[in-house]
Amino acid sequence: MGLTALIVGGVGVANAVRAFLDAKRTTIATFKCLGAPAATVTAIYLIQILLLAAVGILFGLAIGAVAPFIAIRFLEGVLPVPKEVVFYPGALGLAALFGLLITFAFSVIPLGHAREVPATALFREQSFEEGRLPSWPYLLAAAAALALLAALAIWTAEERFVATVFLAAVAGAFVLLRLVALLIAALARRSPRVHSPALRLAIGNIHRPGALTPSVVLSLGLGLALLVTLALIDGNLRRQLTGRMTEQAPNFFFVDIQSTEREGFLDILRRHSPDGTVDQVPMLRGRIIAFNDQDVTRMEVPPGGRWVLRGDRGITYEEAMPANSTLTEGSWWPVDYDGEPLVSFSAEEAGELGLKLGDTVTVNVLGRNITARIANFRQVEWESLSINFVMVFSPNTFRGAPHAWLATLTDGDATAKQEAAILREVTNAYPTITSVRVRDAIDIVDRLVGQLATAIRAAAAVALVASVLVLSGALAAGNRARTHDAVILKTLGGTRGLLIRAFSYEYMILGAATAVFALVAGGGAAWYVVSRIMNLPSSFLPDVALATLLGALVLTVGIGLIGTWRVLGQKAAPVLREL
Template identity: 75%
Template sequence: MSETGAINRFRPFLALRLALREMRGGLKGFYIFLACIALGTAAIAGVNSLSQSISATIASQGQELLAGDIRFELNNRVATAEEQAFLDSLGSVSASSGLRSMARLPDGSNQALVELKAVDGAYPLYGTLESEPARPLAELLSKQGEVFGAIAAPLLLERLGISLGDEILIGNARVRISATIVREPDALSDGFGFAPRLMVSADALSASGLVQTGSLVEHGYKVKLADPQRVASVRAEAEKRFPSAGWSIRTSGNATPSLNANITRFSQFLTLVGLTALIVGGVGVANAVRAYLDGKRSVIATFKCLGAPASLVAMVYLAQILMIALIGIGIGLVFGALIPFIAAQFLADVLPVPTSFQLYPSALGLAALFGLLTALAFAILPLGRARRVPPTALFRQQGFEPTGFPAWPYLAGALACLAALAGLAVWTAYDRSISLIFLGAIAFAFILLRGVSWLISWLARRSPRVNSPALRLAIGNIHRPGALTPSVVLSLGLGLALLVTLALIDGNLRRELTGDMAERAPNFFFVDIQGSEIEGFRSLLAQAMPEGKVVEVPMLRGRIVAFNGEDVNSRNVPPGGQWVLRGDRGITYAKNRPENSTLTEGTWWPEDYQGEPLVSFSAEEARELGLKLGDAVTVNVLGRNITAKIANFRNVEWESLSINFVMVFSPNTFAGAPHAWLATVIDPDATAKEEAAVLKSVTNTYPTITSVRVKDALDIVNTLLAQLATAIRAAAAVALIASVLVLAGALAAGNRARIHDAVVLKTLGATRGTLIRAFSYEYIILGFATAVFALFAGGVSAWFVVSRVMTLPSDFLPDVAVATIVIALVMTVGIGLAGTWRILGQKAAPVLREL
């Protein structure tokens, strides 16, 4: 073997040995690199670990969360004798019924909406119902005289101003609060409720008279199988034997599908925010590597003077960069692994989370891969420029400034890492279309930010001469070779734009919920109005709220089971349309087109139409489901499959909170079908006192009608949004912290040139005060320009999300603009002056000797 071949063979080992020797001096110069990688890695690792921990806990506790091995749910009807016999043959069965109703005091002085749940003696088949006082459930719900026992959520007692032992009315039944609910095992599988829980016996529900023809009630049958491994076969057998039952079947392996989907969506969103922080940190990685290698010029020149080829030099510092990246990734993984354990202390009361520390290797591995690809993608280009340092740099530090692009292998390597990073983000996403939009927006933002920095430099170069020496120096610093302008604009631009986007989305949602939407929304929804009550109900509202506009429609419940004869479970439906197929939907029929909708395609049927069943479908949801005019929709209503042809599509104003339906059928479709009525009343000028009087009057006169005050529901949604906003702001803060680190790295990368400028200017007579003013002016100009970009980019992004995705009105909020500008100026001026203060005291002689 030749001597050259031997050298090439052992070059990697030589590079590693040299890299380790040079790192004996510590990690000086790499602290910002470490922080950027650790921060982004921790965010991604923590979010995905938390998501996996919740999903794993749900899966492990599926039987308890469902209170059974398998659950059959029927809407608006109980199981037939044949269906009941089949369920009984499977094992132990617990039947329950759930509906919304009004709980009121016996004297009629107060009332409150409740989530009523009636259970039998077998409940719960799995898990334990915890109450205070702790007594057997059968005893707590037992009947004494004419009064039934009940247990309630503490919030209900608070709203009605009652205590344990007090009596309330539910429909026509009198119940006594015998205990409060501490923990309900299957609460999560029952779904989100807008009202506090009230649990009674099946006999109490029967006595209340709440379950009538057309009442919106869910009947659940939970089965404890003799062999839980038979879940899949039991489900298949049920679907085969009762194809038209219309029941929704859920197994313990998927006890909370809505919660799982929401957790997945939210974790994807936070992962993308964490990826933004990592990409922003990538700019900091590039700056840190450039600054570090800039300080190693003499070492690189020495290597070359001793005969080391450029490839060996690149391998030495690539080895160092990889080792530092792995250290940063390790730090990030440690913190990310701790996040689920820390979050569990705050989420234990609302979500199923593990109480012991656990590791989630796949989540940590994914975060590590993201971190490594980011480090390589942003470190390769500075490395490629550093290998071009000539041996003469050993003798003249200021004599070489690398310009242009590095060699093509380095460009190809950086592009390959970026492509792998993008591919990984799309491949691991729940909704890949959102990931593609996000990646496109990030790429466009990078290009736009480069354009913004070029524009700022161009304007500074062509600005008129000013009299102030400090301001003139600041303007010159903005456009001179090696200026900080690109680094500062890029580092702050993404972080601030993300902050503005999230702040505007949050602000618009809150304003809509508390302002415009609340003003346009009905005052009340009234549910379960029986046909025999509708005339009296109209008269009552005419007296109680004479200026109110009453809208009433027939209301049924149905579940979509097929499109064009194809089972909906076999269709690949995008996430945006899955909610339409999840469970039962409210449906109605109408002779005329609803007032709050407009036709986009097709025609409405005649008032006296008597042909085949027709249906009008919401246009947006139809697009998500891939439907077209003439398609057949099969809906199961009251255990009967009904097929209708799509006659038209219509735009629905969901944000108005008025009566809206995904599907409106022609009247002949449900001729003779039993149903109840749904009504709203709108009076924008009604006071809280008048609304309370209406609520009291309707509840006392018609105890089986459920009244929902819309403002109360909006308050609950607003509270939930506030809780979500806390997590979103925390994620945005991670991106902003990454921006701060990147800004500090950009300043560190330019320190050598700043020292040279400061020494030369001081030698020529400039005072420290002049230099401070010059630097301050420069940072103010750059901070203001970056804030303007962030306001524009964030405003456009928020407008797209709010108006196009959420279909809500979107406005620009001045307070967000002011806060953004203040944050940008504080960050640029504060961090900038802190980073350059040491430069102002630099001794002149050592620097001048290197010129």
């Protein structure tokens, strides 16, 4: 989200620099006519831009340094934030470097356009012509700055793979947004002639030279796509927690059932839930200490697999493959197997840890180191919330070892009163058995997901605010051309109402097109995260689509009309004298 806001801000820098240089058009022409080298003119304005950026960065650093001390007062009851905030000068320095790089990268191209235009054309034209790229040194400088920015973002990220994928996605989004803008302009150019003068004028504004189409689509596209992605991920997670997962999950988990307590414990469950299903497996606790005789503390483990090595793991042994698992590689050991210790490993976690069939795993159980060879990998359905283990050993591995039992009770017809009775009697009869009501745990997780989603959306709002500011800047940058258009149209008989309708239609078309892109891009990104990374069912949520469409229309039309209201009131005579 921070990188999205930063890159959207870069688009704003490009718009602002272009508008700034357009306002300095006659000054640049005068410099060139007086013999100033183009490189000198470019250096003058680059220094100005970087000085202004430095002032903005200092303000941003001051706000960023103070914000946590203020925010902590409001977040204590919402998120488990630390009560003491620490000042990190290194983070502020990194933020300043990001700001300078993004400013330089996005201001070089407009400066290159200004450098290439001869003085005579500057005196004749209304603005800089961007139909062709600037010379290669400017392109090279922009590419070098962007490459350094990407390298810095990846190097400082904890999840470097995620950062790399994100930056690649942003680069793809820039290309897509540019293509979307070109497609909108092409469709507008080839649209059939309409009878409404206001709509005809709006369609012409979309594809004419110097149109706002690329700026509006790029300004809002990234921010809206990010919000759509987050909203769809959050919605699918909440639906999974409150819907499918709740229906599939067992009612209770019972942990640390001693062998001497099993029969009495099962009698309680049969009495209170005669139609319920009880699953039980032996369980021990063990810590993974080595793979292939290599100490795991000396291994470079990817983030996705670190949780397997963190602390003790629950482990079990089975003669037959668990019912909720599917073999992906290898074969299960035969009944009454009595060879070397074997282990079945979860396929996803094994992939994260770089394990393959035939590798050995050493676990410390009850103070003894036991080494087993990986016989197979299996796909585990963690989202079912049934009994699952990363490692399932062959029974001969722990023959004679003392262990407890783990059990679940699943009864879809059980009422809250029945569950309370089960919980009360098991606790009274066997205080050492830990009883976990799954619905309570899901409610806690649902609440935590809701709190995190609120925090994430609040942070994502920064990217959207940046998009709105960039959109405002883009519209303000186009006000010069809009003023000329409005004055000429009013001189030819156009009314204020006609112009307001034309501008409204134009902004509505651009906002709707941007919303469609955000829905497609955000929907695709959310589907990939939910279905491919989280391995959960993914669905498109109509309420998110409607909110995105309405939000885009309100922003584009509202900000557009606010920005052009002053243009509509412009007196014709002063503008006509300058043409």
